Amino acid sequence: AQSVTQPDIHITVSEGASLELRCNYSYGATPYLFWYVQSPGQGLQLLLKYFSGDTLVQGIKGFEAEFKRSQSSFNLRKPSVHWSDAAEYFCAVGAEAGNMLTFGGGTRLMVKP
Amino acid sequence: ETGVTQSPTHLIKTRGQQVTLRCSSQSGHNTVSWYQQALGQGPQFIFQYYREEENGRGNFPPRFSGLQFPNYSSELNVNALELDDSALYLCASSLGQGYSPLHFGNGTRLTVT
Numbered sequence A: 001a002q003s004v005t006q007p008d009i010h011i012t013v014s015e016g017a018s019l020e021l022r023c024n025y026s027y028g029a030t031p032y033l034f035w036y037v038q039s040p041g042q043g044l045q046l047l048l049k050y051f052s053g054d055t056l057v058q059g060i061k062g063f064e065a066e067f068k069r070s071q072s073s074f075n076l077r078k079p080s081v082h083w084s085d086a087a088e089y090f091c092a093v094g095a096e097a098g099n100m101l102t103f104g105g106g107t108r109l110m111v112k113p
Numbered sequence B: 001e002t003g004v005t006q007s008p009t010h011l012i013k014t015r016g017q018q019v020t021l022r023c024s025s026q027s028g029h030n031t032v033s034w035y036q037q038a039l040g041q042g043p044q045f046i047f048q049y050y051r052e053e054e055n056g057r058g059n060f061p062p063r064f065s066g067l068q069f070p071n072y073s074s075e076l077n078v079n080a081l082e083l084d085d086s087a088l089y090l091c092a093s094s095l096g097q098g099y100s101p102l103h104f105g106n107g108t109r110l111t112v113t
Helices: none
Strands: A003-005 A010-014 A019-021 A024-026 A032-038 A044-050 A056-058 A064-068 A073-078 A087-094 A101-103 A107-112 B005-007 B010-013 B019-024 B031-037 B044-050 B053-057 B064-068 B074-078 B087-094 B108-112
Touching (some): A010 A019, A019 A107, A024 A073, A032 A064, A044 A073, A073 A087, A101 B044, B005 B087, B019 B108, B031 B074, B044 B064
Parallel strands (some): A010 A107
Antiparallel strands (some): A003 A024, A032 A044, A032 A087, A056 A064, A087 A101, A087 A107, B031 B044, B031 B087, B044 B053
């Protein structure tokens, strides 16, 4: 069975600083990986996804993520954080068929002015 | 295009009661998935419906059941409510059975007392 671990429950960064959110997955085959963001009282919005090909993927809002098979990781990065990026971020892995995702526990990002 | 809408937004029920949550898919989407998100945790996959048939289920007991209608809207029914059923229930729609982006609604917050 697949699983996702997000080791950091909370992260605080200063506005303008760089950001990296960690994600480790366990999956028996080639994974389908996703990052979602959730603002308070909202549903989930897809930031980016990795299916195959180039291991560095670009997403919306200036985010990118790098797939590293040897480390079973799919870390999310942003070079300069904005106050509006404060939210909860979820990494997810897709099952063998369809969109039945397994999510990590999430990382809550706080941005200091 | 109309996004995914869920109703009601909030609901309070008593242990042992039954509840029905509703979801309208994004226009053109024929697949609906339901997720349960307990407080402080990542979403957990409940089940998925494609063209009115359940085609995937997570680790949830049979008292969690669902329906998908010809217009692709969906219901989630939970019988014999337990306190641990208190959570945010998220509906997501997508196109087809393969990997297409999930579009999430804002969820229904269920509180069981």
